[in-house]
Amino acid sequence: MKTVLISGATSGIGKACAERLANEGAYRLILCGRRQERLDELVAELSISCEVTSLNFDVRERDKVQEAIDGLEGKFQDIDILINNAGNAHGLDPIEKGSLDDWDAMLDINVKGLLYLTKAVLPKLTAKKSGHIINIGSTAAKEVYPNGNVYCASKHAVDALNQGMRIDLNQYGIRVGAVHPGMVETEFSEVRFKGDSERAAKVYQGFRPLQAEDIADIIAFVISRPYHVNIADLVVMSTDQASSTIVNKS
Ligand code: NDP
Ligand code: 8X3
Numbered sequence: 656m657k658t659v660l661i662s663g664a665t666s667g668i669g670k671a672c673a674e675r676l677a678n679e680g681a682y683r684l685i686l687c688g689r690r691q692e693r694l695d696e697l698v699a700e701l702s703i704s705c706e707v708t709s710l711n712f713d714v715r716e717r718d719k720v721q722e723a724i725d726g727l728e729g730k731f732q733d734i735d736i737l738i739n740n741a742g743n744a745h746g747l748d749p750i751e752k753g754s755l756d757d758w759d760a761m762l763d764i765n766v767k768g769l770l771y772l773t774k775a776v777l778p779k780l781t782a783k784k785s786g787h788i789i790n791i792g793s794t795a796a797k798e799v800y801p802n803g804n805v806y807c808a809s810k811h812a813v814d815a816l817n818q819g820m821r822i823d824l825n826q827y828g829i830r831v832g833a834v835h836p837g838m839v840e841t842e843f844s845e846v847r848f849k850g851d852s853e854r855a856a857k858v859y860q861g862f863r864p865l866q867a868e869d870i871a872d873i874i875a876f877v878i879s880r881p882y883h884v885n886i887a888d889l890v891v892m893s894t895d896q897a898s899s900t901i902v903n904k905s
Contacts, residue, residue, distance in 0.1 A: 656706075658734050659878070660685040662714060662772055663741030665693035667841030668791065671867035672738060675875050677701040685731055687723075687741065687772075689713055706730070714741050714768025724775040736878055737776045739769045739813075740791040744806040744847040758805045765809035769816065781827045787878055788824075790817040791870075792835040797890060800899035806847075810835075814888075821887060830885040834873060837892030838902070839865040861904035862895035 663669035665688035676682045683706040688694055694709035701707045708731050710723040742765040746757035780786030795803055796810035821831035844855035877886045895903045
């Protein structure tokens with residue numbers, strides 16, 4: 656039984672991973688997020704199928720991240736797999752009109768938050784010389800699209816950190832890999848457009864986008880490979896999407 660910590664488990668890709676892995680019967684789950692009600696609901700739902708607990712912290716608060724990991728009890732302390740998923744885009748503005756608060760949010764959550772959580776979990780993996788870190792990047796980690804500027808920069812940083820972690824942790828036998836999704840229909844665009852549901856819904860109209868379950872399916876595959884197999888970098892898009900800007904809406 657492996658212990659998996661999923662950040663950003665209250666919604667979208669993280670939640671779908673929790674639901675998917677709970678049904679595999681091979682994992683003990685630690686679900687993280689800030690919305691306590693959602694964490695409670697998910698723990699109640701999944702505890703029928705697996706051992707599960709939750710941690711409530713904002714990934715931007717490094718002391719809280721460390722406290723949360725230090726406070727884990729029993730078998731939940733022995734983390735094997737870290738899914739660095741928490742993150743969002745905030746705004747979609749040209750660089751000259753960008754909001755400093757949006758920029759701070761993206762860099763603090765998507766980059767520094769991922770680092771704080773990794774730093775807190777890593778001693779458990781280096782001590783036993785095994786473990787698996789999955790970093791959720793994006794097609795925005797591989798290319799830059801109009802008005803994507805800082806979000807793309809944050810995800811390019813995730814791509815670089817994924818490579819850097821893999822290099823530095825190689826001596827410990829720790830697997831490190833990234834999954835980079837294209838457009839996935841989650842709460843992502845609602846957050847990006849600050850609750851404007853109509854604008855968010857339009858992002859996914861006229862084509863068949865990926866669903867969170869599609870990414871969860873891939874992550875379940877990635878973490879269940881034999882230990883000598885590390886899927887280092889995986890880009891996945893909807894069949895209707897060819898790049899960040901080319902989507903077949905015919
Ligand atoms: P959602 O908005 O549905 O989920 C985002 C998750 O991140 C929520 O569970 C949220 O939990 C958590 N989160 C956000 N900010 C914080 C924070 N400060 N501290 C702790 N947790 C936080 O979006 P997705 O599921 O789509 O996004 C998940 C990941 O996938 C992100 O890294 C995103 O960049 C990436 N991605 C998404 C794509 C898409 O098209 N949807 C495509 C490519 C990558 P809570 O609010 O409860 O804290
Ligand atoms: C999310 C996908 O295209 O909105 O990472 O950047 S996109």
